[in-house]
Amino acid sequence: MQRFVMRRAAALSSSLYRLLLACLCLSLCLDAAAARPADEDGYRLWLRYATLPAAQRAQVPAGRTASLAPDSPTVCAARAELQRGLDGLLGRPSGPADDNTVTDGGIVLARAADLPADAAVQPRLRVLGSEGYLVERTRLRGQEVTLVAANTDVGLLYGSFAWLRALQTGTALPQASSPALARRLLDHWDNLDRTVERGYAGESIWNWWELPGIVDPRYTDYARANASLGINGAVLNNVNAKAEVLGAPFIAKAAAVAAVLRPYGIRVYLSVRWSTPLELKQTRSADPLDPEVAAWWRSKADEIYRTIPDFGGFLVKANSEGQPGPQDYGRNHADGANMLARALAPHGGVVMWRAFVYNPASHPIKAVDKNSDRAAQAYDQFKPLDGKFDANVIVQVKNGPIDFQPREPVHPLFGAMPATPLMMEFQITKEYLGFATHLAYLGPLFQEALRFDTRAGGHAVTVAQALEGKQAGKVGGIAGVANIGSSRTWSGSDFDQANWYAFGRMAWDPTLDAGAVAREWAQQTWSQDVRVTAPVVDLMMRSREAVVDYMTPLGLHHMMGTGHHHGPAPWVDNLERPDWNPVYYHRAARDGIGFARGAVGSNALAQYAPEVARRFADPATTPPAFLLWFHHLPWTYRMPSGRSLWDELVAHYDRGVAEAAAMQAEWERVRPLVDARRGADVAQRLARQREEAQWWRDACLAYFQQVNGLPLPPGSRPPAHPLEDYRALAFPYAPGHG
Amino acid sequence: MQRFVMRRAAALSSSLYRLLLACLCLSLCLDAAAARPADEDGYRLWLRYATLPAAQRAQVPAGRTASLAPDSPTVCAARAELQRGLDGLLGRPSGPADDNTVTDGGIVLARAADLPADAAVQPRLRVLGSEGYLVERTRLRGQEVTLVAANTDVGLLYGSFAWLRALQTGTALPQASSPALARRLLDHWDNLDRTVERGYAGESIWNWWELPGIVDPRYTDYARANASLGINGAVLNNVNAKAEVLGAPFIAKAAAVAAVLRPYGIRVYLSVRWSTPLELKQTRSADPLDPEVAAWWRSKADEIYRTIPDFGGFLVKANSEGQPGPQDYGRNHADGANMLARALAPHGGVVMWRAFVYNPASHPIKAVDKNSDRAAQAYDQFKPLDGKFDANVIVQVKNGPIDFQPREPVHPLFGAMPATPLMMEFQITKEYLGFATHLAYLGPLFQEALRFDTRAGGHAVTVAQALEGKQAGKVGGIAGVANIGSSRTWSGSDFDQANWYAFGRMAWDPTLDAGAVAREWAQQTWSQDVRVTAPVVDLMMRSREAVVDYMTPLGLHHMMGTGHHHGPAPWVDNLERPDWNPVYYHRAARDGIGFARGAVGSNALAQYAPEVARRFADPATTPPAFLLWFHHLPWTYRMPSGRSLWDELVAHYDRGVAEAAAMQAEWERVRPLVDARRGADVAQRLARQREEAQWWRDACLAYFQQVNGLPLPPGSRPPAHPLEDYRALAFPYAPGHG
Secondary structure, eight states: OHHHHHHHHHHTHHHHHHHHHHHHTHHHHHHHGGGSOOOOOSTTTTOOOOOOOHHHHHTSOOOOEEESSOOOHHHHHHHHHHHHHHHHHHTOSSOOOOOSOOOTTEEEEEEGGGSOTTOTTHHHHHTTTTTOEEEEEEEETTEEEEEEEESSHHHHHHHHHHHHHHHHHTOOSOEEEOOSOSEEEEEOOBOTTSOBTTOOSSSOSOOTTTTTTSOOTHHHHHHHHHHHHTOOEEEOSOSSOOGGGGSHHHHHHHHHHHHHHGGGTOEEEEEEOTTHHHHTTSSSOOOTTOHHHHHHHHHHHHHHHHHOTTOOEEEEOOSSTTOOOGGGGTOOHHHHHHHHHHHHGGGTOEEEEEOOOOOOTTOOOOSOOTTOOGGGHHHHHHGGGTTOSOTTEEEEEESSSSSSOSSOOOOGGGGTOTTSOEEEEEEOSOTTTTTTTSOOOOHHHHHHHHTOBOOGGGSOOBHHHHHHTTTTSOOOEEEEEOOOOSSTTSSSSTTTHHHHHHHHHHHHOTTOOHHHHHHHHHHHHTOSOHHHHHHHHHHHHHHHHHHHHHHSGGGOOOOBOTTTOOSBOTTOOOSSSGGGSHHHHHOOBTTBBSOOOSTTTTOGGGGSOHHHHHHHHSTTTSOGGGHHHHOOBOTTOBOTTSSBHHHHHHHHHHHHHHHHHHHHHHHHHHGGGSOHHHHHHHHHHHHHHHHHHHHHHHHHHHHHHHHHOOOOOTTOOOOSSOHHHHHHOOOTTOSOOO | OHHHHHHHHHHTHHHHHHHHHHHHTHHHHHHHGGGSOOOOOSTTTTOOOOOOOHHHHHHSOOOOEEESSOOOHHHHHHHHHHHHHHHHHHTOSSOOOOOSOOOTTEEEEEEGGGSOTTOTTHHHHHTTTTTOEEEEEEEETTEEEEEEEESSHHHHHHHHHHHHHHHHHTOOSOEEEOOSOSEEEEEOOBOTTSOBTTOOSSSOSOOTTTTTTSOOTHHHHHHHHHHHHTOOEEEOSOSSOOGGGGSHHHHHHHHHHHHHHGGGTOEEEEEEOTTHHHHTTSSSOOOTTOHHHHHHHHHHHHHHHHHOTTOOEEEEOOSSTTOOOGGGGTOOHHHHHHHHHHHHGGGTOEEEEEOOOOOOTTOOOOSOOTTOOGGGHHHHHHGGGTTOSOTTEEEEEESSSSSSOSSOOOOGGGGTOTTSOEEEEEEOSOTTTTTTTSOOOOHHHHHHHHTOBOOGGGSOOBHHHHHHTTTTSOOOEEEEEOOOOSSTTSSSSTTTHHHHHHHHHHHHOTTOOHHHHHHHHHHHHTOSOHHHHHHHHHHHHHHHHHHHHHHSGGGOOOOBOTTTOOSBOTTOOOSSSGGGSHHHHHOOBTTBBSOOOSTTTTOGGGGSOHHHHHHHHSTTTSOGGGHHHHOOBOTTOBOTTSSBHHHHHHHHHHHHHHHHHHHHHHHHHHGGGSOHHHHHHHHHHHHHHHHHHHHHHHHHHHHHHHHHOOOOOTTOOOOSSOHHHHHHOOOTTOSOOO
16 A cells, blocks of 8 residues: 555656746746747636637627617626627727717617517517517618527527637528527536535535625626526535525525525525425424425415515425435325425425435445346436426436436437426436546537337337427426636636536537537637637547546446545445445456346346337347446356456546546647646646556456456456455545535 | 524525526637636646746846755755756746856756855855855856755755745745744644645545555645745654554555655654553553653664654644543653653654643643633643653643633743754644634744744743744744645635645744745745735735634634534533533633632733732733633623623624625635636635634624523624524534544
């Protein structure tokens, strides 16, 4: 162990040397710096509005911005953004002062109501709904203008952002779009002491201590960034909520945030703790059927809406991982959700009730046996309740049945609740994908889940369509667990910003292609230069698969270190609950590896639609990416590649390490074309990712070899250290604890 | 309670309204913005280098910078700073490329060794020592130049910063200066999980998780800011230290920080936990006289110096507040300090051993009796050890005998350890002075302590002179507990930056005047305009006394809330140790108030030199500011003002509240002349300060009235709420916990 640690320490001396050299060369750098783009610190996200190349610049109508819509905070925000954007893109020092005169070559903001009833655009506006927009070149009042039109003020704001994005991505007009899902939310797992559970980007951006009196201007930039993507809600606090959240001082703080977000079309929501009234000693119970309890919540809802008139509603984690809930009183999730929903309904609020539940009293997992499967618990509890929820309850389901793994099959509930509006819960912060130190673009993960065909009712129904209520008209939503903190880059690294971006864009349009989203992000965030964007997109698109390969290939899952989830720990077998142990999930033994979830195992497979279940029931028709998720197979099992399962597993780990190295090499080619500061930061992170990919591969293979006694295939390098060295590593100060 | 909280919540609705209005006026703001200075976010501290007014600009020699000293990381840093500074001050887009040709009107950096041996400047350089500098206009190689000269590279860096400062403050040349104290340190109370004990400016700037491979460019700006003041050391971690600090992974992280700070003349130090080798299971004891223990520390010191060749040494908190120490083995502080010192001595390192000790086994405080006095403990333990410490041990003493109160008399040890080098420990972070939400400029506090005449040996010896070893040739140092974090403003607010600045400037020259330091800070941080600087300096200079008045006037102390030290809690009487309770310190009772520390009390007064003790022994000759620190007096005691003690106390509380209101009003007059963003932030903080000043005053007076049963003097308003409302307030999520 000490040896290993020393080696890790020694490996760093080279980076120290580079640092020293960098200092020695300061004076040279002073001269050389001019040749590269000016340093940036990532704060401006994809809203940098860097000056366009001259040829593109010439195409941009740069006239005055006129708004036919009366000034409102939202319209003002749209105008301010257009001015900021055009000033940047055109490289003009300061835009012309705008009045509301429609001029030739100008930009016009107009709602349907501001335009003549017989204007040609009206029929196209009618189908856009309350948030859609349309941007086109047209004639208005005799002038050639760029028209940003919508039915509402927030549509104008979204349209303004869309046009600025189109200018930077070379997208042709007209552009018309409206969102598929009504609720597109960020879930902040931010605590009241400003720590962030699973946060890798500094403290919470919400400075609760200073709110409500001291309002950080950063909240406005947060709102701009979200509005630019169409995100229209924010749950401000952790799902592991505290009772104090519903005290008057905290409601005042939330109201101050809501006041900043409101002009940007973003509603504020709160996570609430089930037992709040009981803990505040204001009721004698937390039984959802106790009238005193229901009355308390009604009165609390009234109090909140007096302060935050457009409050969005509650997010609830109940009877899960030790949180209290209605089952403590012999009631079910619908009893609990409906009681809260009735308190919020008069004000138009909703309850988002999480289906991430495990180890309730009904499902004690006492030992590793074939019938106990944490993956099956949510379905077992929620499926019987389909149709029993009030209209303003949305059941929020994680993308996979376990917990935000690098890869999971889709959660079976998405195909199983036709009478209930569902909300997708993605995790943008990378709890299990290397925190903010590994580059892993999540666009492909989101896409994989959203496009999965549930075959619900025997029909083609993608997860996205299930959320949109294509099947039964129950429109749901989508939430992303935010990766935003107080760090200067917002997300802990430049590339982690892409996951916020991709979530927001795909929340607006779940059919978007992950690669196309990566490209538009890169164009706005890094450069218009295709010598930059092409390799950046390539890097991004291989990155998530690289992580899967060096962490948990072929359907393996949950082999991360205890608690913090940093690094490999497949050997852990001594935690209190069997389903907290990695050995529960991979089940590696002398005879083979993998979790049997078919008929011979937990039969969780039966929770999917029959067509899906049939495909996954047979190892031969199960996609290799999910093989060990559904099957326990001998190490010698013959893979489609012709290799044995063991050799294939090793090949995946090796490929993961090779990909991490390739990503590093690819960045070195991009680096001279971007600013030195961001270029160096990415390079430092990729170096660490490569080092940790090797660590993952070596530790996992050393462990599996101890279990199966098999040699590595020829040409594959033995792990750098003995297994006990990896087992001895400890990370008591890892970030992200709640 | 609920009522009170609701009122507080309601009071905020006005600020929400202001926010809404601000949004509504966005479009107006767009036009109006041009008239005010551009928004700033405080990141650039006092190194903004804002363009000088034209008249001043014309005076600045703006020729090339030439260095006769060979390029080194430090010389390069000086040149880079001169270029950055002059570009900013002169408003030129990018300075001319420098070579090393001495040109007319140019700037020349030269060490004594780079100049002719018979140059006129040589005798003046000889007295500057290894860190001093000289800046003057002179002829060199036939050209009129500005010469920055020193004996060392770091002297050139300090001189460069000094010249840039002189340009902004209108200070005439020549300027020559060298520091009075060899060690001028920041103590970071930063934990390995990136929380900061008593930190109110976000997380630690040290991103331990990402170090050593990922190096935040912010560390360089930290180094620049410190070098601009002459701070030459940083203790990276909390005095409540963890054993892991001395593990190889952490040493590598500290080394990466050291590599960034080194060119700026800043050495890295570490706080160490006494029991480290025992906890790491590498020794069987932590007895300082056990050869195995001493050998472990020698080997550990060798290991550190292999990685950090200029490592500064250890800071130790031992046998204090539950920390382990040599007394656990029946040894004394000198035994412990000397053992560590001998491990460091071969490498030139020092041990800074803290005298902040209380409740060791020798001083159990079991009840409030006249002989138990926490204020007396450090002296009792350390005075007998004077002369027993090795040459490379420095005893580090807090400015006052209790704990960083808004006002304390000077610690008696400063006049009592002639044979021991002493280090002053100030607290820059405002644990007891309103965190980062109250404006309290600490320059006057520093000055009050440094200029205090100890009368040691019957002579005039100020504390500063005692530190400088004027008495016995034992040169000590000065440390400030940093208020730096990852917040964009570094210090949690713009005005808190002034405390970092004042500490650094007064560490270099302890004779500096607090008002003059405030002025130069304001000139660099806010504006050259006297319409800004005059009121800003006025505000600053009244601020600390305002805090004393509304928190703890007339020598009262330690009446803050339990643990977090936020807000008033004079009623607390139920904590485990008597000397953790506010009632232990104020001793308010029916008969009177105050802590008797003279002959009729704890006799802590006898620890001062006789002349000092005599003055403080008689209430009539005790300065009113320290009255209740040293004396328990009847409420009816007649004050010099003619008022009763009770009426005087109320008058002080009222004055504190009035001052907080006056500060707010004064800022509103400055605000139109500074940028909108910083202007609004300060205004929001002053509004909260005023509200909390009122809270302090009302809660304390309500409590004292309950104790003494006396009416308020005519014209003084009764507290806004009953005492129980104040007692019921709780702050479980206050920042700054360790």
